[in-house]
Amino acid sequence: MEIKFEKNNNPKEKITDLNKLGFGKYFTDHMFVMDYSEGKGWHDPRIVPYGNICLDPSAVTFHYGQTVFEGLKAYKNDGKVYLFRPDENFKRMNMSNDRLCIPLLDEEFVLEALIKLIDIERDWVPDIPGASLYIRPFIIATSAFLGVKPGTEYKFIIILSPSGPYYKNGLEPVKIYVEDKYVRAVRGGMGMAKTGGNYAVSLKSQVEAEKSQYSQVLWLDGIERKYVEEVGAMNIFFVVGNKIITPELNGSILPGITRKSIIELLKIKGMDVEEKRISIDELVEAYDQGQLTEVFGTGTAAVISPVGELKYEDKIMKINKGEIGEISQDLYNTLTDIQWGKAEGPQGWSVEV
Numbered sequence: 001m002e003i004k005f006e007k008n009n010n011p012k013e014k015i016t017d018l019n020k021l022g023f024g025k026y027f028t029d030h031m032f033v034m035d036y037s038e039g040k041g042w043h044d045p046r047i048v049p050y051g052n053i054c055l056d057p058s059a060v061t062f063h064y065g066q067t068v069f070e071g072l073k074a075y076k077n078d079g080k081v082y083l084f085r086p087d088e089n090f091k092r093m094n095m096s097n098d099r100l101c102i103p104l105l106d107e108e109f110v111l112e113a114l115i116k117l118i119d120i121e122r123d124w125v126p127d128i129p130g131a132s133l134y135i136r137p138f139i140i141a142t143s144a145f146l147g148v149k150p151g152t153e154y155k156f157i158i159i160l161s162p163s164g165p166y167y168k169n170g171l172e173p174v175k176i177y178v179e180d181k182y183v184r185a186v187r188g189g190m191g192m193a194k195t196g197g198n199y200a201v202s203l204k205s206q207v208e209a210e211k212s213q214y215s216q217v218l219w220l221d222g223i224e225r226k227y228v229e230e231v232g233a234m235n236i237f238f239v240v241g242n243k244i245i246t247p248e249l250n251g252s253i254l255p256g257i258t259r260k261s262i263i264e265l266l267k268i269k270g271m272d273v274e275e276k277r278i279s280i281d282e283l284v285e286a287y288d289q290g291q292l293t294e295v296f297g298t299g300t301a302a303v304i305s306p307v308g309e310l311k312y313e314d315k316i317m318k319i320n321k322g323e324i325g326e327i328s329q330d331l332y333n334t335l336t337d338i339q340w341g342k343a344e345g346p347q348g349w350s351v352e353v
Contacts, residue, residue, distance in 0.1 A: 001042075001043070001045050001109065002045075003032075003045045003046065003047060003112075003113055003116055004044075004045070004046040004047070005046070005047045005120070006046065006047065006048045006049060007049075008029040008030055008049035008050070009049075010049075011029050012026075012028075012029055014123065014124060014162070015162060016126075016128070018126075018128045018129075018130065018131055018164050019164075021126070021128075021131055021162060021163055021164035022163065022164055023134070023161075023163045023164065023165075023166050023301065024134060024136075024161050024163060025161070025163075026161060026162055026163075027050050027159055027160065027161050028050060028121045028124040028133075028159075028160040028161070028162070029049060029050055029121065029124070030047050030048065030049060030050055030117065030120055030121055030160075031047070031048060031049075031050045031051075031117075031157055031158060031159045031160070032045070032046070032047050032113050032114070032116075032117045032156075032157065032158040033045075033046055033047075033048055033053075033155060033156070033157050034046070034110075034113070034155070034156045034157075035153070035154070035155055035156075036103050036153060036154040036155075036156070037152070037153055038152035038153070041103070042103065042105065042106070042156070045109075045113055047113075047116065047117055047120060050159065053155065053157070055140075055142055056142070056144035058144045058145055058146055059140070059141065059142050059143065059144060060141035060142070060143045060145070060150075060151040061140040061141045061142065061151075063146060064141075064148060065195070065196060065197045065200075066100055066101070066102065066140075066141035066150065066151055067100075067138065067139060067140045067141065067195060067196050068093060068096035068097055068100055068102060068138065068139050068193065068194055068195050069093075069136060069137065069138035069139075069194055069195070069196070070089045070090070070092065070093045070135075070136070070137045070138070070194060071089075071134065071135070071136060071194075071300045071301065072084065072085075072086055072089045072134075072135045072257075072300055073132040073133060073134055073135060073300060073339070074118050074125050074132060074133040074135060074160075074353065075125070075132050075133075075339050075340045075341065076122075076125040076126065076127045076132075076133075076340075077340045077341045077342060078341075079127075080341055080352055081118060081119075081122050081125050081352070081353040082339065082340065082341045082350050082351065082352055082353070083114075083115070083118070083350070083351040083353060084338070084339045084349060084350065084351075085257055085261065085348070085349050085351075086111055086114060086351055087107065087111060087348070088257045088260070089137070089257060090105060090107040090110055090111055090137075091107060092194065092255060092257065093105065093137065093139075093194070094107065095192070095193065095255075096193040096194050096195055097139065099190060099192070099193040099195075100190070100193060100195055101150040102139055102141070102150070102151075102154060103154065105156065110137070110156070113158070114135070114137070114158060115351070115353055117158055117160070118133070118135075118160070118353045119353050121133075121160055122353065124160060124162050125162070126162050126163075126164075128164075130164060130165050131162065131163065131164050131165075132162075132163060133160055133161070133162050133163070134160070134161045134162075134163045134301070135158065135159075135160055135161075136158070136159050136160075136161065137156070137157070137158045138156075138157055138158075138159075139154055139155065139156045139157075140154065140155055140157075141153070141154055142154060142155050165302075166233075166299075166301035166302040166305075171304070171305075171306065171324060171329075171332060172306075172308075172324075173306040173307055173308025173309070173319070173320075173322055173323065173324060174215040174216060174297075174305055174306070174307055174308065175213065175214045175215055175307075175308060175309040175311070176209075176214060176215065176216045176217065176218050176231060176295075176307050176309070176310055176311070177209055177212065177214045177217055177218070177310070177311035177312070178217070178218045178220065178228075178280055178310065178311065178312040178313075179205045179209075179217040179218065179219055179220065180220060180225065180312070180313065181205075182201075182204060182205050183219075183220075183222035183225075184198065184201055184202055184205075184219045184222065184229070184232075184252075185198060185201075185219075185222060185229075185252040185253075186221075186222035186223060186252055187222075187223070187250055187251040187252045188251060188252075189222075189251075189252060191229075191251065191252030191253060191254065192249070192251050192252065192253065192254060192255060193254075194254060198254075199232075202217070202219075202232045205217045205219075205232070206232055214309075214311065216231045216232050216233060216234075216297070217231065217232055218230075218231050218236060218310070219231070219232070220280060221250075221252065222252065226279045226280055226281065227247070227277050227278065227279050227280075228247050228278055228279070228280055228283065229247055229250075229252060229253050230247065230253050230254060231297050233297075233299055233301060233302065234256070234258075234297035234298055234299030234301075234302060234305060235247075235253070235254070235256040235258070235259035235297065235298050235299065236295070236296075236297050236298075236307075237262070237295070237296050237297070237298065238278065238283060238286075238292060238294075238295050239292070239293045239294035239295070239325065239327055240283075240286045240291050240292055240293075241286075241291045241293075242272055243272045243273070243274055244266055244271060244272065244273045244274070244327070245273075245274050245275075245276060245278055246259065246263070246273070246274075246275055247275070247276070247277065247278060248275040248276050248277060249275070250277075256298060256299060256300075257300065258298040258299050258300055258303065258335070259298045259299075261335065261349070262298050262304075262331055262335070263275070264346065265331060265334055265335065266331075268346075269330075271327075280312055283310075283312075284312060284315060284317070287310075287317045287319075292317070292319065293319075293320060293325065294306070294319065294320055294325030294326075294327050294328055295307035295310060295319050296325070296327075296328040296331075303332060303335060303336060303339075304328055304331055304332035304335065306320075306324045306325060306328040306329075307319055308320070308322035308323065309322060338350060
């Protein structure tokens with residue numbers, strides 16, 4: 001399919017102050033849009049000026065939550081722009097599509113469309129240390145009807161947002177508490193899909209966490225309520241003794257691309273990393289024995305997020321004296337150097353635009 005281009009003749013002023021960028025507040029001049037119609041498939045791919053979209057009030061996405069999204073970044077270094085493993089994002093998007101009965105995308109074509117969009121907007125990729133261009137591809141069901149069934153029409157859109165660090169304090173360790181009242185996902189549900197409903201269900205806990213001066217919540221499994229799963233915006237890793245442990249993917253945990261990359265990097269570095277079920281009680285015991293030395297989260301937005309405090313019920317666990325651990329810092333340095341094109345990573349990880 002040919003990708004049509006409509007130039008925005010009213011370009012916006014670009015933000016060059018890192019302190020003003022924030023996360024997800026500003027958007028570039030253009031966006032990519034493609035439509036789906038039953039019997040016709042995906043069609044009419046175009047890059048158009050960023051702007052509002054018009055939907056019928058009965059659109060399926062509003063009433064039944066048939067929507068998926070992704071998140072990745074573009075990085076600039078010495079005038080060159082890089083994407084980090086974008087093929088993995090579109091593979092995961094199709095996994096989410098399958099779970100929510102949304103038509104699958106041609107992964108190679110949408111990657112081509114993304115690269116063309118980034119190339120047009122390359123001046124929007126921040127040339128500021130710590131900043132990047134956040135990329136949000138998403139699909140919504142636009143069919144106009146009320147009824148619990150998959151839509152017959154969809155829109156696939158990619159928007160771009162120049163952003164600073166996800167956390168205001170950068171790599172400073174965050175405080176997390178273990179959620180033991182609410183449940184995010186169960187095996188067989190939508191926990192492994194990147195869909196709006198998974199985030200809506202987490203909002204109540206997030207609000208309560210912030211009231212208690214905690215930045216995120218750590219979710220337990222929804223059945224036995226004892227096995228650690230993931231944090232609201234990231235996957236989680238624990239350094240216990242000489243081993244690095246992360247919860248295994250079980251159908252209710254999002255298969256993070258940063259998570260996957262960190263596991264691969266740890267193996268390259270010759271470190272002992274294991275994907276397994278681990279209970280909160282095991283972690284408390286490891287902490288009491290002085291074996292839980294580091295905790296960190298991984299995700300596109302934050303990259304590596306060290307955890308300085310973990311609260312479970314009435315027990316507060318100070319991790320590594322509230323400081324960044326050596327493993328967390330090393331992984332952050334290694335991964336960001338690859339992402340910014342400062343170091344060579346495994347084949348296929350960096351895609352130059």
